[in-house]
Amino acid sequence: MDDLQSPPWINPSETRTALAQGTGHGIRIAVLDSGIDGNHPQLDGITLTDNLCIKAEGGIISVHEGDGQDLFGHGTAVAGILHKIAPDAEIGNFRVLGAFKEARASVIRAGARLAIDRGYHILNCSFGCPGKTEFLMGFKSWIDEAYTRGVHVVAACNNQDYSITEWPAHFPSAISVSRAYGEPDQLFFRPGDLVEFGALGEEKKAAWLEGGSRSVIGSSFSAPRVSGLLARLLSKHPGLPPLLAKSAMRAVADPWPN
Numbered sequence: 001m002d003d004l005q006s007p008p009w010i011n012p013s014e015t016r017t018a019l020a021q022g023t024g025h026g027i028r029i030a031v032l033d034s035g036i037d038g039n040h041p042q043l044d045g046i047t048l049t050d051n052l053c054i055k056a057e058g059g060i061i062s063v064h065e066g067d068g069q070d071l072f073g074h075g076t077a078v079a080g081i082l083h084k085i086a087p088d089a090e091i092g093n094f095r096v097l098g099a100f101k102e103a104r105a106s107v108i109r110a111g112a113r114l115a116i117d118r119g120y121h122i123l124n125c126s127f128g129c130p131g132k133t134e135f136l137m138g139f140k141s142w143i144d145e146a147y148t149r150g151v152h153v154v155a156a157c158n159n160q161d162y163s164i165t166e167w168p169a170h171f172p173s174a175i176s177v178s179r180a181y182g183e184p185d186q187l188f189f190r191p192g193d194l195v196e197f198g199a200l201g202e203e204k205k206a207a208w209l210e211g212g213s214r215s216v217i218g219s220s221f222s223a224p225r226v227s228g229l230l231a232r233l234l235s236k237h238p239g240l241p242p243l244l245a246k247s248a249m250r251a252v253a254d255p256w257p258n
Contacts (some may be wrong), residue, residue: 010237015248019187022232024086029227030115031082032108033075035066036093042080042207050092050118050203054111061110066093073208077216078126078224080207083226085185088235097127105129105138109114112142116151121234124227125155125174131165136201137168147173152242153232154227156219162195170194175246177226179219180257187229189253197249198256199225 009054009251010018022199030050038048051066070076082229123146129135155169155176162178169176172194179201180188188198196202202220205213226249233248234240240248 010240010244010248012248012251014237015233015252018233018236019229019252020232022088022235024089024139024228024231025235026088026238027086027088027122027231028092028119028120029082029124029231029233030087030092030094030112030120031075031079031124031224032094032096032107032111032115032167033078033124033126034072034097035070035075035095036079036091037070037076037207037209037211038093039209040076040207042213043076043083046079047090048093049090050094050115051094052111052114053095054107054114056104061106062192063110063114065207066095070209071095071098073214074126074220077206077221078124078210081203081221081224082124082228082231085225086231086235089228089231092118105135109138109142113145116122116142116146116149119152121153122154122227122230124224125153125168126223128156128158128166128169131167131170134168135167140171143168143171143173147242150239150241152230152245154222154223154230155197159218159220162193173242175226175230175242175249176225177219179217179222182254182257184225185229187226187253188256189250190256197226197253198222199229226235
């Protein structure tokens with residue numbers, strides 16, 4: 001990522017203005033997901049800065065040029081929401097999930113590190129891995145690397161219970177997101193939990209397989225709304241480090257709806 005000089009602070013007024021006026025211009029978002037169909041009609045005008053597929057074959061991680069295929073539909077839906085919220089952001093396709101959203105921690109780690117090395121500002125992680133001890137260090141390694149290099153991680157939480165430990169959502173340096181009900185670009189904050197943020201988690205006509213659409217619901221679709229809002233903020237205030245951007249968004253978010 002570019003070595004940009006971080007401002008000493010950003011006040012709530014500046015944050016609100018950036019969230020209202022920013023378009024994501026100059027910001028690169030890596031979508032770690034099931035793939036993106038860049039030819040989908042809802043993604044008209046999207047810029048895919050990378051189109052990669054990461055695989056584990058025989059214990060060896062390999063990186064391949066993507067074929068524009070989404071194995072599940074999930075990644076295309078995520079990209080479509082991102083494109084609506086931050087239309088000028090550049091989006092990178094890092095396929096790390098399979099046909100049923102299954103993944104290996106090693107594949108996710110390789111995709112995340114590749115995105116970090118390629119200069120992405122935001123990693124959108126609309127997935128969760130059960131918070132078992134054996135997975136902890138594998139996720140912590142790239143979450144910590146993102147933090148130390150100024151890369152923002154936005155992660156979806158468990159749909160059944162946000163308090164259930166999942167990686168990467170339960171790392172404090174990540175912006176962790178739960179499903180809420182509100183306007184498409186509304187942000188909510190809930191103090192006292194590792195999953196602090198909420199956003200609309202429903203899309204009536206989300207981009208899906210074979211150029212079609214479907215109704216979707218879940219925290220997976222809340223996360224790209226928050227990534228898009230973060231891209232708006234960063235496009236107006238480039239170089240904000242992860243914890244400062246997170247604090248700025250906390251300061252202006254609406255109270256969690258009852």
